[in-house]
Amino acid sequence: MARYTGAVCRLCRREGTKLFLKGAKCYTEKCAIEKRNFAPGQHGRDRKAKIVGYGLQLREKQKAKRIYFALEGQFREYYEKASRSQGVTGLRLLQQLECRLDNVAFRLGFAMSRRQARQIVRHGHVEVNGRKVNIPSFQVSVGDEIKVRPNSQKLVVVEGAREFASHQAAPSWLSIDAANLSGKVLALPNREDINLPVNEQLIVELYSK
Known part of the structure; x- marks a missing residue:
């Protein structure tokens, strides 16, 4: 399966903002943006070009x-599905991304980052409504119960995840049972619940050309 295997801190530096890809580290002075807030590469310090329009x-x-x-093809499919559904296209796009199983596992505190949550899901440690699901992009629905499998609860490290969760507000669209490593999807997230540095309207404009 295709996936990015490089250093994730380079991605934050390339975008010039924190993408919160390393969990609790992103809230410390060790964060790459705090230490080297310029694009990666030999000429990163010199790239001062103004980005407008398509850029x-x-x-x-x-x-x-x-x-x-998400992969490029995956992301395009998310947009196409969002554009065909009722409601605001940008919000529907973000809701699909938030309802990925790896993201929900991260939001529930099973992992310190989405990357770690993806690994937990791929290794078969998570179940949805009592059935094992090992597909990170699996779309959860309202009413679904997500849980760390009983035989995997000793293997999943959640101490760091709980420390990271202390930096965030608990998602209002999820109910969390930390003692049993489980949670339930109460509703689709509102835009206020998706606290990310992304302007979804610009994404819609990009794909609408």
Whole structure:
């Protein structure tokens, strides 16, 4: 399966903003943006070009892709489905990304980052409504119960995840049972619940051309 395997801090530096890809580290002085807030590469310090128009739209799309670790084709499919559904296209796009199983596992505190949550899902440690699901992009629905499998609860490290969760407000669209490593989807997230540095309207404008 295709996936990004490089250093994730380079992605934050390329976008010039924190994408919160390393969990609790992103809130400390060790964050790459705090230490080297310029684009990666030999000429990173010299890249001062002003980004306008298409460049802005592209950067917003790349930020969203990198935050959720979605592939280009996957992301295009999310947009196409959002454009065909009722409601605001940009919000529907973000809701689909938020309802990925790896993201929900991250939001529930099973992992310190979406990347770690993706690994937990791929290794078969998570179940949805009592059935094992090992597909990170699996779309959860309202009413679904997500849980760390009983035999995997000793293997999943959640201490760091809980520390990271202390930096964030608990998602209002999820109910969390930390003691049993489980949670339930109460509703689709509102835009206020998706606290990410992404302007979804620019993404819609990019794909609408």
